[in-house]
Amino acid sequence: MSNSLEMKAPFILFTDCITVKGVNRSTILDLTRGVYYLIPNDLWSILNKEQGNTIEEIIIKYGTQNEDIVLGYFEFLTKRELIFFNSNKNLFPKINLKNWDIPSTIYQAIIDFKENFDCINFDVFHSLASLGCKYIQLRFYKNVNINEITEILENTVGLNILGIDLILKKHDGLSISELKRINKFLNVNNIFFYNANELKNDQSFDTKSPFNIYSFKDDISSHKQCGNISSSYFNVNLSNVSNSIKNNSCLNKKISIDSDGNIKNCPSMTESFGNIKTTRLESVVKNEKFRKYWSISKDKIDVCKTCEFRYICTDCRAYIEQPNDLYSKPLKCGYDPKTNVWDKWSTNPLKKRAIDYYKLNDI
């Protein structure tokens, strides 16, 4: 028998760690430390039914033939500091994760640029700020130079916007050293270069820059590349989990402007709520139809609702397996909660119809 374990004291799972049950296995989300653990459903049961009991009592209940397994579970829980021992379980109420709320009508925005920069002329950034928007992603699908970038960023100066990400195409007309001119825009957080190769080792850039630079090889030709679901996008923190329990983890409080100036939930959606030349963002967000995706939480989505990753996963409503069913699973997810296997989504024969529907064959 293990001697490092407290056998006779009632155990409690730290309430900043929550369990999520899947078809075959479950997860523990450690909201404080930002990590998740895959656990068997047996352990999920112990954590949800046996809190307040001692390890000794649990071993008796589950039978001595399972003693080693139970002890193994508790060694893991202790080692990861997921449980503590206290005889008064009632002193430690659960965190209320169902009251997610933020002081923003719109929290995040995507603006796509291709040929025109209309959004500068139509006061889009002011509208976004007055709606409470804190994060903006600017995606460029053409070669832009540093003057064009700074001209756009000038429009965000003095606004209460916490973070701006730039997604840029790497090309000869935009050198890394020129990016220094972006330093003065303090809210620029990240710059992503696509179509880029040896950027990582580029020494010409001052490492003390206020933003991060990332680069990746792929060429991004259009918004059709968005919507991939991958475990590398999982986000384990209280605010995100609590939002995902109640709302859509991609589209809640999001607004977007596609490269033609159309106001949409996201640039990949077909439905437009007007063009920025004639319609104000403030009036679009009041429209019930515009908000219809916001409350589609993972618990309402087919397959996802049985997935152990549902509260840390991103979502996508623009590309779904059944284009006519608002509640069907994201098309670009290759994970099957029944088999626990991640497959390539794009070669899955069952998804072929949807792939054709969205014309995603060529990307």
Added chain:
Amino acid sequence: MNKKILIITDDADDSSNLVINWLLYFKADFIRLNGKVDFEVISITIENSRIKLLLKSQSTIINLDEISVFWYRRGNISMLTDEMDNPFVNYCKIENNALLEFIITKLDEKQMVNGYSHTDINKCQQLELAIKTNLKIPNTLITTSKKNLTSFLDTNKTIITKSIHAQIPIEIAGISNFLYTSDFNTTDVSNCSDYFFPTKFQTKIEKLFELRIFYLDRKFYAMAIFSQTNSRTKTDFRNYDRKDPNRNIPFKLPKQIKSKLTTIMKKLKLASGSIDMIVDKDGEYIFLEVNPIGQFGMVSIPCNYGIENIIAKKLIEY
């Protein structure tokens, strides 16, 4: 008439920024003054059973009639004075102080959450009040003598030292340092001179966890801080461990502790404050101190209590 909220705070104060985000979202009418606030009197009219106060600060006109509620968080309030060097200096000072006192009284009449008076409550007095309310406190010695200290260490075995009251940074070679609570052992005692500056020592409590409690209008928002597993944060949880942060989780205070704390808060005339306690190995609740101006964000965010939203609504609905 349109009623306004007046807030005096610091621009770097996270907790007030969180509340103000909500005020903006609710489109509330408010005036925010940051940092050191110098009031300039435009006029104070006291006549015909009414009082009118017209002030100016940071180029904002403040008409007391229009202020429905006053929330003080941070910063110093004083009267705008010219540098003078004439026989009237002292006279003017007294005149100004009287004005300031009156202005603060009038503002505090409209206070919510915190007012300007009662923001700095003597910590020795707090401990006295705690024992009178039958709340346990750590054995405490404030002394100037090595002899006293030696016998205190003998009886208590392990002790800590912390400031008697001050919570300001000390700048050494351009770097700001806070004097955090720290262990004090036999070697430290032997390094002391026979007599020293008055210093506070307390018995070191073997804690199960710490409690950080935000109190607002008789409601308690309590959080347990588990830091014991990590030796670096054992003595003062403010020495955060970035990699494996402490676990901060909601806590439900037992009724009798709540009622004792309510008594203390009432006696201190505080509508709100941040209370620090320890639960020791025997499950005893030990009172440490109360800070009238607490960083409620550090309780509200991990426990998802939404205190910012609650305060914003209180300010609006006042």
